[in-house]
Amino acid sequence: MAVGHETLSQLFPVNGVSIGIACAGIKKPNRRDLVIFDIAPGSQVAGVFTKNKFCAAPVHVAKKHLASGEGIRFLVINTGNANAGTGRQGMEDAIETCTRLAAIRNVGTHQVLPFSTGVIGENLPMDRLLAGLPNAVETLEVDNWEDAAYGIMTTDTRPKAISAQFQYQGEIITVTGIAKGSGMIKPNMATMLGFVATDAPVTQLLLQKILSEANEQSFNRITVDGDTSTNDACILIATGKAAVPCCDSEDSDLYRFLKKTVGEVLLFLAQAIVRDGEGATKFVTVVVNEARNSAEALEVAYTIAHSPLVKTAFSASDANWGRILAAVGRSQIEELDVNRVSIWLDDVRIVHNGQRDDKYTEEQGSKVMAQEEIRITVSLGQGEASERIYTTDLSAEYVRINAEYRT
Amino acid sequence: MAVGHETLSQLFPVNGVSIGIACAGIKKPNRRDLVIFDIAPGSQVAGVFTKNKFCAAPVHVAKKHLASGEGIRFLVINTGNANAGTGRQGMEDAIETCTRLAAIRNVGTHQVLPFSTGVIGENLPMDRLLAGLPNAVETLEVDNWEDAAYGIMTTDTRPKAISAQFQYQGEIITVTGIAKGSGMIKPNMATMLGFVATDAPVTQLLLQKILSEANEQSFNRITVDGDTSTNDACILIATGKAAVPCCDSEDSDLYRFLKKTVGEVLLFLAQAIVRDGEGATKFVTVVVNEARNSAEALEVAYTIAHSPLVKTAFSASDANWGRILAAVGRSQIEELDVNRVSIWLDDVRIVHNGQRDDKYTEEQGSKVMAQEEIRITVSLGQGEASERIYTTDLSAEYVRINAEYRT
The missing domain is CATH 3.10.20.340 (ArgJ beta chain, C-terminal domain)
Structure with missing residues (x-):
């Protein structure tokens, strides 16, 4: 069940972001369950994460890597297993996932952010997950947003994705995002998983501010069952590929436009999660x-x-x-x-x-x-x-x- | 559905308490839905009530009458209608119910406590309720506890009742109680409705203390759905008919025995409500x-x-x-x-x-x-x-x- 019609609007690629998808067989065979984001060098990345005290291993690792200050180059997302409540082994598995993808693409381990969603309390099937990484890398394309929206689903019955564009100094600026989530939904700082990218150039400080404020009025305002997940995370990427001057002040038009557009994208995605809430008819x-x-x-x-x-x-x-x-x-x-x-x-x-x-x-x-x-x-x-x-x-x-x- | 076997243990009458039951047709015809308690003069009565800010009209009236200091002589309880969210009309109806029963039995209006449970937001069908009062009075008997347990049910699938006795200075002291409740159960100070009586002699102050403390560890420790009702109330009556000296100190054996026994009775009733929680299988x-x-x-x-x-x-x-x-x-x-x-x-x-x-x-x-x-x-x-x-x-x-x- 879900509320309203299932329609996926046109998704515009974001210059500087490629996406790869694989069927790694993490929980079930022949299901897209592994997604990687390749982010151009020089991009800024901001994130908000769950406040659940039992937050999952990948959340710990993603927060640490994001704070390390090394430019983030990859996201790696698996469904079918949350890697939560898995203790030391879970931490090792999350780090190993980053290390292996980093080795394939010749970047540092800290430049990879890991995300997991699915059942709590079971160890990741590392052999299958790692074997899937090269397959996902092979499919990297800029127009894979729709496939990625499918690739991060768990109990979701529909993909959740949206694009918005605005014009600034003669350039078209794009904001495209995907999200997943259907149950264990009462985000506290973020949703189950949301990934949003823009080609606007913006400083990390302002990017984080835009994300935090938009998140507060979108993902932090939805609830399906009151259960805050252990794995919530929402990431906002700014590749800076659009040929306009960098946004470095809250007083700039670009900041206002971008804040408004990111806010609309996040609200759409948050509402899409509610519309697809488990068993939802209203x-x-x-x-x-x-x-x-x-x-x-x-x-x-x-x-x-x-x-x-x-x-x-x-x-x-x-x-x-x-x-x-x-x-x-x-x-x-x-x-x-x-x-x-x-x-x-x-x-x-x-x-x-x-x-x-x-x-x-x-x-x-x-x-x-x-x-x-x-x-x-x-x-x-x-x-x-x-x-x-x-x-x-x-x-x-x-x-x-x-x-x-x-x- | 309900958990465990439905067994009603033997219910001992409490000297000084008679109970009458009628089918007033408040929501449905031919259903026991009106119960009155006749309490001997000189009895002490203690109560705890819901903390829901939208508490029902009968809760307001019962609290006021209990505080008036005139000896409580009657309880009147209807099911099928909660008389909550009914504004001024609801208050008038609750008072009118007391006034009419008081007139029939020649006591003061303040000596009657009203209780209602059922659907919220509809006015009481006063004609049918008032017409039922004489019928309920006619059936007053000391051994009607079991019928009363049935008479206060709404979505309950089982009656909830228990008796306990202990010996003190050669006298048998009895504590008997009934309760109802199945949904909208997360009492905050009391359950949906609970009525417990003892023939022990005890001061009002100590009776209230015993009730408040026992309630805290019983009705205030259960939850079916987290929804605190507008009508929760639990009443403890002490008729003082047992031929032992009045309990007027927390250091007395009678206080300790009574506190323990009332605690056990309330815990049994509270757990019975959970076992009969709406749709409960565990x-x-x-x-x-x-x-x-x-x-x-x-x-x-x-x-x-x-x-x-x-x-x-x-x-x-x-x-x-x-x-x-x-x-x-x-x-x-x-x-x-x-x-x-x-x-x-x-x-x-x-x-x-x-x-x-x-x-x-x-x-x-x-x-x-x-x-x-x-x-x-x-x-x-x-x-x-x-x-x-x-x-x-x-x-x-x-x-x-x-x-x-x-x-």
């Missing part, structure tokens, strides 16, 4: 207005988005708004005058000043709930802060997928 | 040891217990311990040295010092997961605090029940 936007501050708005929004009762009501298209009200009431915020709370389903006001709106009819609520895309708005009447997050329903299919995941 | 105990403090232990325990991925793994009897590890890692605790964390399923150690135990085999884990009752133990290696909570799996049946709840 795409739900939760808006909380009039909170005292952002943290309060997010606490209320996530309490609604994580409530199994609210989520099953969405699954059933049942306008059981009492469950939304109960979730608002149990959210861990300091105090709340319930007599100032109002709740809408799309534009239908259900609760006004803490009680059922006089004009509300069950028919109106049912009509909205029957839609595939729904917006809940909660107005707390406490202050002026607003936040917006994106989530799915909880269907019997979610339970089936996760009960059978390892079988 | 009864899961989550133990967290070696935490810095109780709050840290509970944060980790609830993060595990609320993880949809952990819960679906239980439903499938899949020893997917990586999900437990990921839940520990994402729990909101200050810092964690993952290299000190160990995890057991029953007595099988799966994770040792942050990674898979060398001796662990999938076969061992699968054997434990196939059981109907499972204990997860997580040792954090941070300090000396321990906590223990109780929860269920997440099955497709849970989704079905809550998708169809209002149809």
Whole structure:
């Protein structure tokens, strides 16, 4: 299941980035499960990673290599195995993967960033993974973004990819990105995996700032099941191949254009993950207005988005708004005058000043709930802060997928 | 679905408490849905209530009446409608219910405590409820505890009731209690509804202390879906009919015996709610040891217990311990040295010092997961605090029940 139509828009290559894909047989044979990114020398790379304390071995290694200051030249991504909860062996395997790819391409080990996604707690099948590396290298092409979007999928039912372009000083600047993720989705700093590249020239400092801020409003605003993965990572590459002066100031037009475009690309990818959430039949936007501050708005929004009762009501298209009200009431915020709370389903006001709106009819609520895309708005009447997050329903299919995941 | 056998042990009446039951047709015809407790003059009554900020009208009224200091003489409980999110009309209806029962039995309105459970956001059908009151009064008997346990059920598939007795100064002291609850279960101060009575004589102050402490280790340690209800309440009645001196000191034997027995009764009832959790096929105990403090232990325990991925793994009897590890890692605790964390399923150690135990085999884990009752133990290696909570799996049946709840 997934929400909305499966359409993949045209993906523009990014000058300076080639991608190779192989079927290494990591979990299942004849499946694209190994992807490498070849990044031109002189590119800048920024990253955000999971805050799960049990973060996976490749996350440790990628963070270390990124911080080493040597120019990043390759990404290597496998699906089918998360290399998490694997202790010392897992660290050795992640480093070995980098070392082998580095040797093939004649770069330093620190110039390779590793990423893994899949089942937790099993060691990587290193023989098959390493044997797949030369095959992936052989297929390196600039227009492999779509294949890469397929190559990083696990329980995803659809590839997630988008391109955006803008014009600057007569040059076309491209931003292209792919992501994966469907379950164990409540990113905290990043999504399961996201890879975005631009040919804009930009300093590492500003690139990281653009990524961190865009991430905060996109991947960090989605949740499928509240489970933050051990392997979340999102990488933003800037090859600098576009023939425009380097962006080195927040006051420049290029910075503003790039920030806006990267923000749109990340939001699209984040929403695509929600639309393809495990067992998802609804795409739900939760808006909380009039909170005292952002943290309060997010606490209320996530309490609604994580409530199994609210989520099953969405699954059933049942306008059981009492469950939304109960979730608002149990959210861990300091105090709340319930007599100032109002709740809408799309534009239908259900609760006004803490009680059922006089004009509300069950028919109106049912009509909205029957839609595939729904917006809940909660107005707390406490202050002026607003936040917006994106989530799915909880269907019997979610339970089936996760009960059978390892079988 | 429910976990374990349905057996109702012998329920001893409590001298000073009579119970009446009627079919008022509040939601459906011919169903016991109205229960009243007649409590002898001079009894002490203690209560704990939900902390949901959208707490229901009857909760507001019951708290106010309990605080009024007039001796409580009646409880009136309806199922089929929670009278929550009903604003001013809801308050009037709750008070009117008390006033009418008070008039029939010639007591003051403040001497009646109202309780409601069922769907949120609809007004009580007052005509049918009030018409049912005389019928319930007519059936008042001391040995109606079992019928009352049935009469307060909603999505429960089983009644929940228990009696315990102990001897003190040659007298048999009885503690008997009933409870209901199956979904929207993560009590915060109390369960959906629990009513416990003893014939022991005890001051109101000590009675409240016994209830609050026992509640903290029982109803406040269970979770089915993390959704704290708007209507949770637990009431402890002490009629004082037993011919022993009144308990007025924490240093007395009666206090210690009563505290222990009430604690056992509440824990039994709380666990019975988990066993009958919506769609439950497993009864899961989550133990967290070696935490810095109780709050840290509970944060980790609830993060595990609320993880949809952990819960679906239980439903499938899949020893997917990586999900437990990921839940520990994402729990909101200050810092964690993952290299000190160990995890057991029953007595099988799966994770040792942050990674898979060398001796662990999938076969061992699968054997434990196939059981109907499972204990997860997580040792954090941070300090000396321990906590223990109780929860269920997440099955497709849970989704079905809550998708169809209002149809």
